[in-house]
Amino acid sequence: MAGSGRVTLNDVAAASGVSRATVSFVLNDDPNQTISPATRERVRLAARELGYVPHGIARALREGSSRIVVLNVDWGLEGNYSRSYVRGLDEELAAHGHVLFVRHGHSAPQATQQVLDSITPRAVLWFAEPYLAGHEPSAEDWKSGFAGHAALQIRYLADRGHTSMAMALPDDESPLTGLRLRFANETASTLGLPPLTPFVVPRPRIAGTKAVEAFRAAHGDVTAVAAFDDDVALRTLTALHDLGLTAPDDWAVIGYDDTEYGALVTPALTTVHIDAEAHGRRAARAALGLDAGDITQVPGRVLARDSA
Incomplete structure (x- = not known):
């Protein structure tokens, strides 16, 4: 074994009884080499037992990039979508010999470029980009994508007899708010209902309470609120409490994510509730140039509790 204590290709070759070149072909999944399944399994077993870890710098020089995939995340860190998406992305990348590197928050272009120059990633992804990119959703999007998840709120409220609804929005600007409202209104139209009336529920608590109070005074016909996310929904419930009102008796409130x-x-x-593990796995396959046809997306579902 190497004097440094690090397991090398030579160590794996000696343990599996094959040449160093054969070990390299097997561990790199070289499609141009014909190696028997038994030999492949023997090499992989030896590598696992010895704890062989590829030398990242050497591999990067050979392949032109490292086996690192960078994910930039600048929104949506609290909900189940982000948790399940990152889990699926990480597990799928690991299954194909890659490592996930997650960057949170907005970064200056110079800092981003410094990271890219340092690790030479295989790919750079932006969180949930395929999920949010479609402004003209397909049938699949309406089933298990952004449009379909937005529709779940409206259908749930309509099924409970609500015909006049509002959409509670955050006070920070987001490119997603317009899309969410659009998809909600398209669903309402399909159900023969009027468009949702949007309003902002801001921070801090007292400001949110005043906003809800003013909106209720101006829109007494509204009986249900579809919130942009759980955070806005909780602000809305808090405002109702502070006004001496209750959900769902005075307002039905449904969150998101x-x-x-x-x-x-x-x-x-x-x-x-949105299970985005399949979205993450598809993103990993796309980043690696692999087919993702066998990965099935799971439709979202409503967690029926007490507020609506």
Whole structure:
């Protein structure tokens, strides 16, 4: 074994009884080499037992990039979508010999370029980009994508007899708010209902309460609120409490993206749960240039609790 204590290709070759070149072909999944399944398994077993770890710098020089995939995340860190998306992305990359590197928050272009120059990543991804990119959703998008998840809120409220609805929005600008409202209104139109009336529920608490109070005074016909996310839904429930009102008696409130906090409040928050593990796995396959046809996306579902 090498004097440094690091397991090398030579060590794996000696343990598996094959040449160093054969070990390299097997561990790099070289499609141009014909190696028997038994030999491949013997090499991989020896590598696992010895704890062989590829030398990242050497591999990067040979392949032109490292086996690192960078994910930039600048929104949506609280909900189940982000948790399941990152889990699926990480597990799928690992299954193909790659490592996920996650960067949180907005970064200056210079800092971003410094990271890219330092690690030479195989690919750079932006969180949930395929999920959010479609402004003209397909049938699949309406089933298990952004449009379909937005529609779940409206259909759930309509099924419970609500015909006049509002959409509670955050006070920070987001390119997603317009799309969410659009998809919600398209769903309402399909159901023969009027468009949702949007309003902002800002921070801090007192400002949110005043906003809800003013909106209720101006829109007494509204009986249900579809919130942009669980955070906005919880602000809305807090405002109702501060005004001496309750959900769902005075307003039915439904959240979106199932943060852990929604189950801890009273009344417990009804919300949309999104399992995005398949989205993450598809993103990993796309980054590696692999087919993802066998990965099936799971439709979202409503977690029916007490607030709506």
